[in-house]
Amino acid sequence: MNAPAPGLSAADTCIDSRFTVPGMRCAGCIGKVERGLAAVPGVAAARVNFSAKRVAVSHAPALTEDAIIDELRKLGFEAERAADNPLGRDDAETKRLLRALAVAAFGMMNIMLLSVSIWAGADAVTREMFHWISALIAVPVILYAGRPFFSSALMALRYRRTNMDVPISIGVLLATGLSLYETIVGGEHAYFDGAVMLLFFLLAGRVLDAMMRSRARSGIASLLGRMGRGAHVVQPDGTTLYVEAERLAPGMVMLVAAGEALAADGEVLEGRTTIDSSMLTGESDPRPAGPGDTIHAGMVNLGNPVRLKVTAAAQDTAIADIARLMDEAGQSRSRYVRIADKASRIYAPVVHSLAFLSFCGWMLAGAGIYQSLTVAVAVLIITCPCALGLAVPAAQVVAAGALMKRGLLIKDGSALERLAEVDEALFDKTGTLTLGEPRPTDLFALDPRARAIALALAQGSRHPLSRGLALALREAGTEPAALDDLAETAGSGMTARFEGHDVALIRPEIETAGLAVDLMVDGTRARIGFADPLRPDVAETIAALGRQGIGCGIVSGDRVETVASVAADLGLAGSGGMSPSQKLDLLGERAAQGHKVLMVGDGLNDGPALAGAHVSIAPGGASDVSQQAADAVFVGERFMPVALAVRVARATMGIVRQNFAMAAIYNTLAVPLAILGFVTPLIAAIAMSASSLLVVGNSLRLARAAGPESAS
C-alpha cells in the first residue's frame, strides 16, 4: 500500500507533510486513508501512525496541504496540519533511557548468571575468573547505563543541591570501585551484580516516568493545532496561499472561513459575520462584526467567510501580551520541589552519615581499613534507594494510566503531586464549565421528520452551528433523511431536495440577538436557536469536589451579570469581567493566604492563570496556549475528570507514602545487618529485588483508583 503512485518516479523531489486525523479508530480506517491518499495524483506514499492518529504523506510540491486535507475530508476524515510537536522533544529522552535500560538488563542477566555460580560455592580459581568476566561486563555497562544518573547528580552538585541521583551515583560508583579492587586482589565478594541490578531497577522507574509523559503529551499534541496557527492570504492574482502565523505581515489580506480562528489582528474589509471572542476575553455572547471592525487574533469566526486586512501580526497582537504574562507566571512553578527530591534531602545525609559512622566504628573496633570500607560500601548498597527510586514513578505511572482511560491526560508526575495538595478550585466559565460550542436550545420544537432532514443537512457542513446541530440530533437518536442535490453556499447555508421538495438550513434573514439558523421544510421556516450549554455533570463534579474538601469558585472574563447567573445556578461565588492579569493577581492573593489553587480554564485569557496556579487543567477544546500551559488536559464533554483527577492524585500520594514507609521498614531491617558486616552480595541482591517487587505490587493497586467513588 506504499507503492508509488503512477507518474511519480523516486527521482521526483517529494515533500513530506504530516496531518493529525483524530477520527481513525479501526483497521478499516487505516486502509481507507492509506489507499485513498495513495490514489490521489501527486501523492507518492501515505503512511498512517495509528497510535499517534497521524498520517505522513510524501507528495509532489505542487499538491498543497489544503488539497490533501480536502482529500481526507472526502474520505470521511477530519484532518489538520500536524504542528511540529512542541511537546515532542521528550521522545529522544525516552529512547535514551530505554537504550540504557536494555544495556543494564543485558549486563544484569549475564553477571547474575556468573554470580549465581559464585554463590553456589565456586572454588577460588573459578571465582576469580568469574569476577574478572563480571568486571569486564559490568564496567562498560555501568558507564553507559549510569550516565542519566551521573549527569543529573553532577548537575545537582554543581548548583550545590542534592537530589535522588546523588546517593544513587555515589552508591553505584563506590560499589563498582570496591568490587574492582576485590577482583584485582582476588577477594571473596564482588558487588557487580548489585550495582548493575540497582541501575536496572532505577532505570525501569525512569523509563516508566518518561513513557507516561510522552504518552500524555502525544495525546495532547493531537488535540493541538486547531487554533489560528496560520491564515489563508489572498494573493494579487486572486488565489489564496496558506501562510504561517509568524510570517503574516500587516497589510496582507486574510480570508477567514467559518469556524476558523484568526492568526493575526485584522480589520474587516468585506463580509458581515459573528465573532466568538470567548477564547480571548471569556465573553460568551458572540458579537456581530462588519466592514471597519477590528478583530483580534485568537477570536473565532462563527458566521460567514470574511476578508480582513492584517493590522498587527505575531509579536504585536493582543495574544502576545498574554504570552508575556504567562512566561512570568510560569516561573513560580519551577520552584516546586518534587516529593522524591524532598525525600532524598532527608535520606541522603542519613545514609551517608550511617555509612561513614560504620566505617569509623569498625576502624575503632580495630578492623583494618579494607574491612571497614567493605562494611561502609555494603551499607551504601543495601540502603541504595532501589525501592525509593521506584516508589514515586511506579505509583504515578499506574495512576496516570488509569486516568488516561477516563479521559484525563496528565503531563507529568509532579502535576499529580500538586493536584493532591489542592484545597480550592477556580473555574473559567465559557468553554470550561460550558461546552464552548453552540448547541441547539429547542430541538423538541421540531417533529421527527424535520429533525431527520435537519440532521442530513447539518452533517454536510463544517460550520460550527451545523456541527453542533448534527451532534445534538445524533445524540437524540435521529437518523438522517436521504437527500438529493445537497449543496452548501458559503455565507448562506445548506440546500437540498427531499422527496421532490426544496429543503434548506439557512441563516435567518433578519439579524438576531443570539445565534440561530432557519430550517426550511415544505415552505415553512422553523427557527432553531443556539446557546452554549453547561457541561452535563458540572453540578455533580462540584459536589464531588466539595466532598473532598475543595471549595470552588468562578473567575471569568465574561460580563458580570452572565457570570452571576451561572454562579447562582451552581451555588458558587463568581466574579466576572476579569482580565488575564486580574485573574493572575487573584491567584497570587489566594496563594499568599496559603491556599493551593487548582485552575481550570480554556481560553487564551486563562493562559497566565493556568501557568501561575498551583496546578491547572484545561479541557480538550481549549486554545493551544492553554493546553500547553496546563498540567493536565481532559477530553470529552464531561467535567467529572476534574474531580476524578484530584481523587486519584490523593490516592496516588497515599500509595507513594506507603511505598516510602515500606522502603523505610526495609532499611531499618537491612541496615543493622549491613553495619554488623553480615551482608554478602547474595543478601544484597535478594533484598533489592524483594523490596522493588513489593513497591511495584503496591503501586499496581492504583489501577482501580479511577473506578467508582465508593470503591476507593
Next chain:
Amino acid sequence: MSILGFLIPLALLMGLVGLGAFFWAMKSGQFEDLDGAANRILIDEEEEDK
C-alpha cells in the same frame, strides 16, 4: 572446565545479539506505532493493488 571457555563467550554473544536486535528495532521505528501494527493485519490487500 574447558567447556566454560566455550559456553561463556557463547552466552555473551547471544546476549549481545539480543541487545543489538533491540537497538535495531528501536532505531528502525518498530515501536513507533504499536496499535497500528496490531490493526494492520486485519486490512485486506486489495485485488487491484499492485
